[in-house]
Amino acid sequence: MENGTHYRTCHLCEAMCGVAIEMKSGRIASIKGDDNDPLSHGHICPKAIALQDLHEDPDRLKKPIRRTSTGWQQMEWDEAFDLVAERLHEVRKQHGKNAIGVYQGNPNVHNHGAMIASLPFLRAIGSQNRFSATSNDQLPHMLASLEMFGHQILFPIPDIDRTDLFMCIGANPMASNGSLMTVPDIRGRLKALKSRGGKLVVIDPRNTETAKLADEFHFVRPGSDALLLMAMVNTLFAEDRVDPGHAEPWIKDIDLIRLAALPFTPDAVSAHTGLMPEAIRDLARQLATTPKAALYGRIGTSTQAHGGVATWLIYVLNILTGKLDTTGGVMFTQPAIDMVELGAMSGQKGHFGRRTSRVKGLPEFGGEYPSSTIADEILTPGEGQIKAFVTVAGNPLLSSPNGGRLEEAFSGLEFMVSVDYYLNETTRHADVILPPTAALERSHYDLIFSMFAVRNTAKYSEALFKPSPDARHDWQIMLELAHRLEKKRKGGRLPLRAEAGWRAFKQLGPDPLLDIMLRSGPYGTELGPAKPLIQPAMDLLMGILPERHPLKGLARLSPLDRRWRDLPKGLSLSALKANPSGIDLGPLRPCLPDRIYTRDGKINLAPRRYLRDLDRLIARLETPASDELMLIGRRHVRSNNSWMHNSQRLVKGKDRCTMMIHPTDASRLGLLEGDAAELSTDAGKIVVPVEITEDMMPGVISVPHGWGHSRMGTRQAVAEAHAGASINDIIRDDQIDPLSGTSVLNGQTVHVKAWKAERSRKRA
Ligand SMILES: Nc1nc2c(c(=O)[nH]1)N[C@H]1C(S)=C(S)[C@@H](COP(=O)(O)OP(=O)(O)OC[C@H]3O[C@@H](n4cnc5c(=O)[nH]c(N)nc54)[C@H](O)[C@@H]3O)O[C@H]1N2
Ligand SMILES: Nc1nc2c(c(=O)[nH]1)N[C@H]1C(S)=C(S)[C@@H](COP(=O)(O)OP(=O)(O)OC[C@H]3O[C@@H](n4cnc5c(=O)[nH]c(N)nc54)[C@H](O)[C@@H]3O)O[C@H]1N2
Numbered sequence: 191m192e193n194g195t196h197y198r199t200c201h202l203c204e205a206m207c208g209v210a211i212e213m214k215s216g217r218i219a220s221i222k223g224d225d226n227d228p229l230s231h232g233h234i235c236p237k238a239i240a241l242q243d244l245h246e247d248p249d250r251l252k253k254p255i256r257r258t259s260t261g262w263q264q265m266e267w268d269e270a271f272d273l274v275a276e277r278l279h280e281v282r283k284q285h286g287k288n289a290i291g292v293y294q295g296n297p298n299v300h301n302h303g304a305m306i307a308s309l310p311f312l313r314a315i316g317s318q319n320r321f322s323a324t325s326n327d328q329l330p331h332m333l334a335s336l337e338m339f340g341h342q343i344l345f346p347i348p349d350i351d352r353t354d355l356f357m358c359i360g361a362n363p364m365a366s367n368g369s370l371m372t373v374p375d376i377r378g379r380l381k382a383l384k385s386r387g388g389k390l391v392v393i394d395p396r397n398t399e400t401a402k403l404a405d406e407f408h409f410v411r412p413g414s415d416a417l418l419l420m421a422m423v424n425t426l427f428a429e430d431r432v433d434p435g436h437a438e439p440w441i442k443d444i445d446l447i448r449l450a451a452l453p454f455t456p457d458a459v460s461a462h463t464g465l466m467p468e469a470i471r472d473l474a475r476q477l478a479t480t481p482k483a484a485l486y487g488r489i490g491t492s493t494q495a496h497g498g499v500a501t502w503l504i505y506v507l508n509i510l511t512g513k514l515d516t517t518g519g520v521m522f523t524q525p526a527i528d529m530v531e532l533g534a535m536s537g538q539k540g541h542f543g544r545r546t547s548r549v550k551g552l553p554e555f556g557g558e559y560p561s562s563t564i565a566d567e568i569l570t571p572g573e574g575q576i577k578a579f580v581t582v583a584g585n586p587l588l589s590s591p592n593g594g595r596l597e598e599a600f601s602g603l604e605f606m607v608s609v610d611y612y613l614n615e616t617t618r619h620a621d622v623i624l625p626p627t628a629a630l631e632r633s634h635y636d637l638i639f640s641m642f643a644v645r646n647t648a649k650y651s652e653a654l655f656k657p658s659p660d661a662r663h664d665w666q667i668m669l670e671l672a673h674r675l676e677k678k679r680k681g682g683r684l685p686l687r688a689e690a691g692w693r694a695f696k697q698l699g700p701d702p703l704l705d706i707m708l709r710s711g712p713y714g715t716e717l718g719p720a721k722p723l724i725q726p727a728m729d730l731l732m733g734i735l736p737e738r739h740p741l742k743g744l745a746r747l748s749p750l751d752r753r754w755r756d757l758p759k760g761l762s763l764s765a766l767k768a769n770p771s772g773i774d775l776g777p778l779r780p781c782l783p784d785r786i787y788t789r790d791g792k793i794n795l796a797p798r799r800y801l802r803d804l805d806r807l808i809a810r811l812e813t814p815a816s817d818e819l820m821l822i823g824r825r826h827v828r829s830n831n832s833w834m835h836n837s838q839r840l841v842k843g844k845d846r847c848t849m850m851i852h853p854t855d856a857s858r859l860g861l862l863e864g865d866a867a868e869l870s871t872d873a874g875k876i877v878v879p880v881e882i883t884e885d886m887m888p889g890v891i892s893v894p895h896g897w898g899h900s901r902m903g904t905r906q907a908v909a910e911a912h913a914g915a916s917i918n919d920i921i922r923d924d925q926i927d928p929l930s931g932t933s934v935l936n937g938q939t940v941h942v943k944a945w946k947a948e949r950s951r952k953r954a
C-alpha cells in the first residue's frame with residue numbers, strides 16, 4: 191500500500207487489538223488503535239508500535255542462511271529446501287523417524303497459515319518426538335478441558351464485561367493483556383467493573399500491576415494454590431454453599447469432590463499458603479454469594495508443581511458456585527470458525543497419555559512430550575535418540591527449563607533447521623535457518639484467539655506489504671518441506687493424486703480455506719457460486735491431509751445446524767474484507783449442553799487422574815511449610831516472551847531484567863538496591879541486578895523470562911545491548927508437574943547471594 195490507512199489485528203499477544211496503520215509513500219507513518227474494532231475499541235499497548243520496528247528491523251533475516259566453516263552464507267530457497275529435506279531424510283533413514291525432534295513455538299498460534307500447514311508438516315516428518323510451548327504454558331488448562339468437558343481447546347472464558355466479581359489468581363493481565371481470555375483494554379474493562387459496583391480480587395505472590403487495581407489482594411506462597419483452592423472447595427461444602435445452578439443437570443461426581451476436599455480445611459492449609467483461614471473462607475463465600483462472578487487463573491497457577499490440580503480446581507470452583515455458562519460467570523465462546531467443533535467432527539478432541547517419552551516416561555499430550563525433556567531425548571543415547579531437530583517460531587533455549595543443558599544438546603546434533611527470522615539463542619545452533627515473511631507481509635485471521643475472546647467477533651486483515659517474490663510465508667516453507675519429505679519417503683515420487691493434492695494446497699494457501707471455514711461455520715452462508723470453482727481443489731487437498739485434520743470436519747459442518755439457528759448469518763471472507771475493522775457477533779451466550787464433548791454428555795467434575803494426584807497434595811500438606819527462597823516469573827507490557835527485545839523503543843529506559851526481592855530478604859542476604867545478585871540452582875547460575883520492593887511476598891523473588899541475549903553468535907544488536915540473563919538457565923528441567931507434564935516455571939527454590947561480595951572474597 192502506498193498511502194492510506196490499513197486496518198489489522200495486532201498478532202503479538204492474545205489480546206487481538208485492532209490497529210490502524212497510516213501509510214505514507216509506502217512506509218509506515220503511524221500505528222494507532224482502531225476505534226471501530228468491535229473488540230478493542232481503539233485500545234493498543236506500547237508493543238503495537240513495535241510492529242513497525244519488527245518490519246524494518248535490519249537484523250531480520252530475509253533469505254535462507256547456512257552455517258559454513260567460514261560463517262553464515264546466504265542461499266537460494268530451492269537449494270535450501272533441498273538441503274533440509276535431504277538431511278532430514280538421511281537422519282530418518284539412518285536412525286528412524288523418531289530421530290527428528292520438532293519444537294513449535296508460541297508465534298505459530300498467532301499465524302493462521304502456520305496453523306493450517308503445521309499438521310501436514312508434522313505428518314511428513316513423522317516423528318513422535320514433538321514438543322511445543324504448550325508444556326511451558328497452558329497444558330493444564332487443556333488437560334482440564336479435555337477431562338472435564340471432553341475437548342482440549344474448549345475453555346470457559348470469564349464474561350468480564352458483565353461480571354460483578356473478578357477473582358484473579360496467578361495471572362497479571364495488566365502486564366500480559368490477558369491469556370485464555372482475549373481481552374483488549376483490560377484496564378478499561380476493570381474500571382468499568384468497578385464503576386458498576388463490581389469487585390476485583392487478586393491472589394499472587396507479588397503485588398502486581400493488576401493487584402494494584404484490586405479491591406482485595408492476598409499474597410500466596412508459590413505453588414500452594416492447589417491447597418488454597420481445595421480449602422475453598424472444602425468451605426463451600428462445610429458451609430453448605432454448593433449450588434451449580436444452571437449447570438446442575440450436566441455435571442457428575444460432585445460427591446467425590448466433597449470427599450476429596452475433606453482433608454484440606456482452611457486451618458490445615460493456612461501456613462502453607464500464607465493466607466489466614468478466615469480469608470480463605472471469605473474468598474469461597476464471595477464466590478458463592480456473588481451471582482455474577484468469575485474465578486480466573488493462568489500461568490502462575492498452571493506452570494507450577496501442582497499446576498494440573500490447581501487449574502482443575504479453578505474450573506471446579508466455578509462450577510460448584512454456579513458460574514459456568516451463566517452471564518457474568520465463565521462462558522464458552524461461539525467463534526465464527528469453530529475449531530472446537532471442527533476438531534470434534536474430525537475425531538480430534540485431544541488425547542493424553544497414549545504413550546510416554548523414551549527417557550523419562552513422561553506422558554504425551556496431544557501428541558507432544560513435555561518440553562522439559564527435550565535435552566534428555568537428545569543427550570541420552572539409545573534407540574530413538576533425537577539426532578536432528580526442527581524449530582518453528584520457537585526459542586526453547588530461552589523459554590524452556592535448563593537452557594545450559596539445551597545448549598549442550600543442540601550443539602551436539604547431527605542436523606538442525608530453524609524456521610525463524612532471527613538469528614538468536616536457539617537458531618544459532620541451526621545448520622540452516624529458513625526465514626518466513628514478516629507479519630505485515632501476510633494476511634491475518636485469528637483462528638485461535640477468536641476462540642478465547644470475551645466477546646465473539648470476526649476479523650480478517652489483508653497483507654499490508656506485498657512480499658517480495660523471493661520471500662516465503664511460514665505456511666509455504668512448511669508445505670514445501672512437507673511435500674519434499676513425502677516425496678523422499680516414497681522413493682522420489684508420489685502417486686499422481688497426492689502430487690496434485692500438494693500442488694493444490696500450495697496453490698490455494700490458507701485464505702480460500704478460511705473462506706470455506708467461515709461459510710460453513712455457525713455464522714456462515716452457503717458456499718454458493720464459489721463452490722464449483724473450489725471444490726475440485728478441495729477434494730485433492732483433502733486427499734493429502736492427515737486423517738484427523740480439523741479441515742476434514744468441514745464437510746459435516748453447516749450454518750443450518752440446530753444449535754446455530756439463532757445466530758446472525760452471512761459471514762464469508764469477502765464479508766470480512768468489506769469490514770476491515772471486524773464484525774461484531776455479540777456477547778457470549780449460554781450454550782449447555784450443546785458444548786459438552788464427553789462420551790456420556792456429562793461434565794466430569796472429578797476425573798480419576800486428578801483424584802490420584804491428590805496424594806501428592808496431601809504429602810505437601812504434611813510437610814512443614816518451607817522457608818526457602820522461591821523463584822517466580824514476571825511479565826512486562828513492553829516485552830513479549832524472548833523475541834521482542836530488538837526494538838529500541840521497547841527496551842529503552844530502566845533495566846527490566848531484575849530480581850525483585852522483599853526488603854527483609856534483601857537485608858538478611860546483605861543485598862542493596864542495584865547490587866548484582868547471583869542466583870543459583872542445580873541447573874546453573876545467573877547474575878541480575880537487585881530491585882528491592884515491598885511488592886514481593888517475603889520469601890519469594892521474581893525474575894522475568896525471555897532475557898539472556900549475551901550468548902555468542904546471535905544477530906540481534908539491540909537485544910544484545912540489553913541482554914539481561916535467562917531465568918531458564920537456573921530453572922531445573924527435572925521438576926515437572928507429574929500429573930500433566932508441565933514445567934515447573936514458578937515456585938522452584940533457589941539460592942541467592944551478593945555477586946560482587948563473592949568475587950572479592952575469591953580475590954582476597
Ligand atoms: N521461566 C519461564 N519460562 C517461560 C514462561 C514463563 O512465564 N517463565 N512462559 C512460557 C510461555 S507462556 C511461552 S508461550 C513460551 C514461549 O516460548 P517460545 O515459543 O519458545 O519462544 P518465543 O520467545 O515466543 O520465541 C518465538 C520465536 O519465534 C520467532 N518468530 C516470531 N514470529 C515469527 C513468525 O511469524 N514466524 C516464525 N517462523 N518465527 C517467528 C522469534 O524470532 C523467536 O525465535 O515461553 C515459556 N517460557
Ligand atoms: N507484555 C506481555 N504480554 C504477554 C506475554 C509477554 O511475554 N509479555 N506473553 C504472552 C503469553 S505467551 C502468555 S502465556 C500470557 C501469560 O499471561 P499471564 O498468566 O497473565 O502472565 P504473567 O504476567 O506471567 O502472570 C502470571 C502471574 O502469576 C504469578 N505467580 C507466579 N507464581 C505463582 C503461584 O505459584 N501462584 C499464584 N497464584 N501466582 C503466581 C506471577 O507473580 C504473575 O503475576 O501472556 C501473554 N502476554
Ligand code: SF4
Pocket residue numbers: 200201202203204205206207233234235236237238367374
Ligand atoms: S495488547 Fe498490545 S501486543 Fe497485545 S494485541 Fe494489543 S496492541 Fe498488540
Ligand SMILES: [Mo]
Pocket residue numbers: 296323327
Ligand atoms: Mo504463553
